[in-house]
Amino acid sequence: MDYDTQLQLQAYLDGELxxxxxxxxxxxxxxxxxxxxxxxxxxxxxxxxxHYDEGILLPESREFFWSKIExxxxxxxxxxSRPGRLSVFPGLRYLVPAGSLAALVVATLLAVQGSGGxxxxxxxxxxxxxxxLTYRDYxxxxxxxxxxYPAEHELADDEPSD
Amino acid sequence: MTECDHSSADDQVLVRAAQKGDMxxxxxxxxxxxxxxxxxxxxxxxxxxxxxxxSQEAWVKGWQxxxxxxxxxxxxxxxxxxVINLCLDQLRRQKRHRAESIEAMAEESGGGGVERQMPVxxxxxxxGLERAELRQRIDRALNQLSYEHxxxxxxxxxxxxxxKAIAKTMDCSIGxxxxxxxxxxxxxxxxxxxLKKEDLT
Numbered sequence: 001m002d003y004d005t006q007l008q009l010q011a012y013l014d015g016e017l018x019x020x021x022x023x024x025x026x027x028x029x030x031x032x033x034x035x036x037x038x039x040x041x042x043x044x045x046x047x048x049x050x051h052y053d054e055g056i057l058l059p060e061s062r063e064f065f066w067s068k069i070e071x072x073x074x075x076x077x078x079x080x081s082r083p084g085r086l087s088v089f090p091g092l093r094y095l096v097p098a099g100s101l102a103a104l105v106v107a108t109l110l111a112v113q114g115s116g117g118x119x120x121x122x123x124x125x126x127x128x129x130x131x132x133l134t135y136r137d138y139x140x141x142x143x144x145x146x147x148x149y150p151a152e153h154e155l156a157d158d159e160p161s162d
Numbered sequence: 163m164t165e166c167d168h169s170s171a172d173d174q175v176l177v178r179a180a181q182k183g184d185m186x187x188x189x190x191x192x193x194x195x196x197x198x199x200x201x202x203x204x205x206x207x208x209x210x211x212x213x214x215x216x217s218q219e220a221w222v223k224g225w226q227x228x229x230x231x232x233x234x235x236x237x238x239x240x241x242x243x244x245v246i247n248l249c250l251d252q253l254r255r256q257k258r259h260r261a262e263s264i265e266a267m268a269e270e271s272g273g274g275g276v277e278r279q280m281p282v283x284x285x286x287x288x289x290g291l292e293r294a295e296l297r298q299r300i301d302r303a304l305n306q307l308s309y310e311h312x313x314x315x316x317x318x319x320x321x322x323x324x325x326k327a328i329a330k331t332m333d334c335s336i337g338x339x340x341x342x343x344x345x346x347x348x349x350x351x352x353x354x355x356x357l358k359k360e361d362l363t
Contacts (some may be wrong), residue, residue, distance in 0.1 A: 010347070052300050058217070069222055073222060
């Protein structure tokens with residue numbers, strides 16, 4: 001019996017052989033005791049392994065096993081449902097609107113001061129980054145930028161490395 | 163959801179709760195399937211400590227990736243795939259750090275070598291053994307297989323994966339899967355027969 005035939009025999013046992021080939025193999029099996037014996041051996045091994053891992057039990061208590069998992073999860077490597085990045089720092093959800101409000105107040109104050117006659121100054125808020133407000137005073141050569149969110153790298157540090 | 167609700171809820175309900183951040187729901191899932199995941203890790207790694215570490219790592223990854231779980235397979239199957247992949251990564255790393263046995267290398271390069279010459283083992287050499295005794299013998303035999311042969315055997319026999327799925331998981335051809343599975347089965351049969359003889363003498 002050549003190697004390909006042996007592998008075919010195995011594929012037959014595993015149900016991976018097409019029906020037509022399986023029929024031919026069954027006929028051949030009836031006439032070849034060597035093939036029949038090999039099939040029986042392969043079947044034996046398969047049967048032996050059937051319930052092998054049912055008896056393998058975790059050698060740690062439920063609480064002890066969970067404690068390490070919980071520690072890793074709480075270390076904040078990544079939340080379960082992958083909401084927005086800001087949820088990694090729950091406090092930030094309150095800081096962002098507060099920051100926006102502060103920027104608006106500053107902008108209003110500057111606008112009131114600016115209306116007193118200081119020409120050559122402007123405010124700029126772009127659509128691409130609504131959280132940023134820029135004030136420029138050309139007379140004094142001053143540029144101020146207010147950001148309503150923290151710097152990018154502070155959030156990126158928490159991304160998982162896998 | 164209360165603790166009592168958790169223990170009586172089915173996996174789907176618990177997964178949905180965990181996806182919303184309910185950690186006690188996730189803990190119930192861990193408690194429910196921890197033995198299965200550990201058993202899979204242990205059968206592949208053959209080392210208790212590594213199996214514990216890897217199954218814990220799998221649960222952490224499971225939590226992190228819960229958002230990706232669509233329910234196409236059962237939660238237990240999905241988690242088992244995670245632990246299998248972690249074990250394979252670990253075994254590959256270990257392989258890079260140590261030389262494989264001469265026999266394993268010969269089998270890999272030969273494409274059908276020693277297993278063709280092995281005499282057929284008949285009748286069943288383990289007939290009449292108690293389950294615990296049989297498991298000990300299988301343990302000893304599995305320890306003697308290379309990780310590639312053992313993994314193919316485990317994925318096929320325990321996870322009931324088809325050749326194609328095993329090939330994808332192990333990143334090899336279907337022909338290699340068939341060859342490794344054939345070798346692993348024949349080697350197991352021979353080892354179990356030898357163990358029987360050794361015990362008798």
